[in-house]
Amino acid sequence: MIRIAASRLATSLIALLGAALFAFIALRVAPGDAARLVLGPFATDEAVQALRVKMGLDDPLPVQFWHYLTSFVSGDWGWSYSLGQSVRDLLGERFPATLELGLYAFLFALVAAVSLAVIGAFRRGLLSDGVPRALSVFALAVPQFWFGIVALIIGFEMLGLFPGPSGRLPPGVTAPAGPTGLYTIDALLAGDLATFATALHYLALPAITLGLLPFGFLLRLLRANLLDVAGEPFVLVARAQGQSHFRVFLRYVLPNAIIPTLMASGLILGQLLAGSVLVERVFNWPGAGSLVTQGLLQQDYSVVQTFILLSAFIYILANLFVDLLAAAIDPRIARGAGQ
């Protein structure tokens, strides 16, 4: 177990270094002027030159990479010229909104995918089989930002069932004060059910939109895994011992299918992070993702650069965590022994 953990840790470290190196090459060494990228098109040449010196852009590349890496790891992520704030403060401010959105998107994806996959695998039939199939094809092929717009056209403009693209709460409702910054949880902690319901109502369309891709992905993966496991001999043997179809499914098929599915959690986290950039813009959601879009449109790239590298780091660490978790859960990896 310790040896496995050590080797996983080592590969993750290499991947972290590699990702940082890639970002460094793409954003610093590429033809564009990195100082200009940070300061934007309206900065004076003197300011750009000053920053070049400050960023050490005239140093040898390895030295530059070292500075890039150390300042990133120490949380020195630069300055947004268009918003006049440090990137770290900006991201810190916006992070809870993205976290809350991502959390509900993930919940939606997980619950919807597991229930549909289970229904489809437990009872094979045209409807229980065809509907999940069609939904996963749709979810994997629909551009999320477009789906968000169409959801607004139908749910807000035509039917009036959902709020428009106006952020997390309607104007006039004060955000609940609380430790987490997640409005639904803070509202619950304060016992304010009305605000909780409003926040949830405002979350519904954005969360479904953001969760759509992970939903399709999970559904497809879980379906394939369930079908695979259902054909395993141990399922037949358990049935022959007189355990009912339903119990065998719940006790043997599901756990064996879910473990490999959970191994994809890192990928799902990546989908959520990348998706938030597109989806938050559609719903004017005041999170880190819309900060990135804003930065892109105003050519203020310091936030964008940080968000991109941060996503890679989060992805790698999530994968490391999942690997270690799997090693702890799955006896085949955990004890390694056997015949």
Add this chain to the structure above:
Amino acid sequence: MSIIRSVPVFLPLALLTVLAGAVVVGPLVWPIDPYTMDFAAILAPPGPGHWMGTDSVGRDVLARFLAGGRLSLSVGVIVMLGGLVPGAIIGVIAARAGGIVDMVLMRAMDSIAAFPPILLAMAVAIGLGGGLWTAVIGVIISTLPFFARLMRSEVLRIMSHRFVDAAESMGATPAFILLWHVSPHAASTMLVQCAAVFGYAIITLAGLGFVGLGAEVPTAEWGVMITEGMKYALTGQWWLTVFPGLGILVAVSAANLLADGLSATMGGRHA
């Protein structure tokens, strides 16, 4: 070929062919220029003169849809080939060289794959100064790990078969074995991957266009059209956003279904 006759392959292939045919032949049948503004017909709803309506400066949405489709599909093909060739070469080199070369190449691929693909493409596009072609390069780079890993494992898998030992014992050179024995096996797997990457390229480039990093504003491109149409989506002019999005949805579903169909027909795992 018999593969083409199987329904899960034929249907999506036919759909893609129809779509490609429509966007290529379309301009001959529908001769309105996608960039000509007609201020007499601003934001006209779909009707006899403009089947998909017109946009805020009176450009014909159907003409722009067709032009955008041409762009999207060709960019899909470019990304597919642009990723396939270097990716496959990296995979073969890693598998054949082994040792430190293999380690370095594969760790490099891991590092690239650590970025959510669209964010990686963003980084590359920003670094190269923006615009459609920098985004295309970014998307191509993001596909390299898929192709390289797959090719590497295919080569390793096939090289471990007995018949390769037999060929070697009869004096076949590594190059001959790769060409004669490995490539036909690897080709089918890579074909599946190509279909999937084609769809992935279309949807990702549309997403980049949506945040201003792909095609730029006047260009008739599906992602850009959705961005432009977004302003009018909630004031009743739904046709500006709905049609280009449907185009993406259809093209990408067809590509994904084709990938599934190919992999099922050629004996892969079912989806």
Add this chain to the structure above:
Amino acid sequence: MTGLLDIRRLSVAFGPTRALSDIDLALEPGTRLGLVGESGSGKSTLGLAVLGLLPPDAACTGEVRFQGEPLPWSDDRAMTRVRGRRIGFIYQDPMAAFSPVHTIGTHITRALRAAHPGVGRREALDWSVALLEEVEINKPRERLDHYPNEYSGGMLQRVMIAAALVGDPDLLIADEPTTALDVTTQASVLGMLDRIVEARGMGFILISHDLGVVAEACREVAVMYGGKLIQRVALADLKAEAHPYTRALLEARPTFGKRGQRLSTIADFLPSDWFDDA
């Protein structure tokens, strides 16, 4: 007197492929029958058909009576009460017959509580220990917490036998129970099966491609070929009145007398009616 098992005109088809055609087979209580044939002859299908565990795309016709009553195949809930409690089943590959993420104890207690719904958790645990002792697993209480990958094939097969016996069935169907094991383990597992079946006086169907294995544990042999039952004969009379195909099977068996000679193979017995003409 009602027999134990009475199979009448049983046919099974998977699409155009006919796996079993018109099988008639009757078993008295306590009968020990070896079901032999090459792979693909339909012998495993016959075992699964009796248990009602064929895959859903199998088309199954005919009737199987068990202790006088027809088996309720169409009613899975009723079949659940037959499986494990009245008919036990042992699968051929012990390594694949256990879920890799559950402990051996979990497997046994689940089988136990399926056969005896009233049994509590503690009682099931003690019972499992006793069962493992019965099939000669050392340190059974400790071993309950281990995962299948920590057991050897022979041990797993003995655990599977124990799990198949918890409901005290009247008929035990063993599908190639020793094929996946090495020769010495084969002998010990087979010996154990033989003793248990003898002691309990239960009916026993041993499915095997190996006449030697069948001769160890059975009194009678039924030979299957191309989905048909072509001969049923007492073991003692096998050599005397064998069907030409059975004789060919016998010839293909390695024995002491044939040392140094080339074993004969079965060449021209390809089933002709493998596919329906339709």
